[in-house]
Amino acid sequence: MLTAVLTAEDSLRGSDFSGEPRAGFCLMGACQDCWVKLGDGRRVRACSTLLEANVGVTREPGRSL
Template sequence: MAPSTPRRIETGRLVTFTFEGQPVEGQVGESVAAALTAAGIRNLRDSVVSGAPRGIYCMMGACFDCLVQIDGVPNRQACMTEVREGLEVRRQVGAAEVTL
């Protein structure tokens, strides 16, 4: 497996995406989780077990606490998805259906 190319955050190059229908700005190269955190958004989904709010925890794709729906696709890790212009992000509510 080839090593991945590290992301470079391009300071000053902004894109706009939405979270729950509200506009959020992020810097090119930044993760959705980082942009949401910078915008003061911490609750990304609810626990399927307890209903408690879940948010960003590890920021490296290991914990799955930051699962969101991106462009209609559930179970996307906000910390592993790079922001881009026009992205539509929504909280993930409950368990997402698994399709094979």
């Protein structure tokens, strides 16, 4: 999912400290820099979640993709 999102957007979220754009760091789920919320309410890591057809994805906090 992370690869697909970053082909359309420049980042997933802003840094908690500086607001600078963040786009995933470790690419294996350890850094927790790629959290997104799915349309069904689940909060998942974009770097380790496969895309599913017709599932909405929202960047945190609340920025739709």
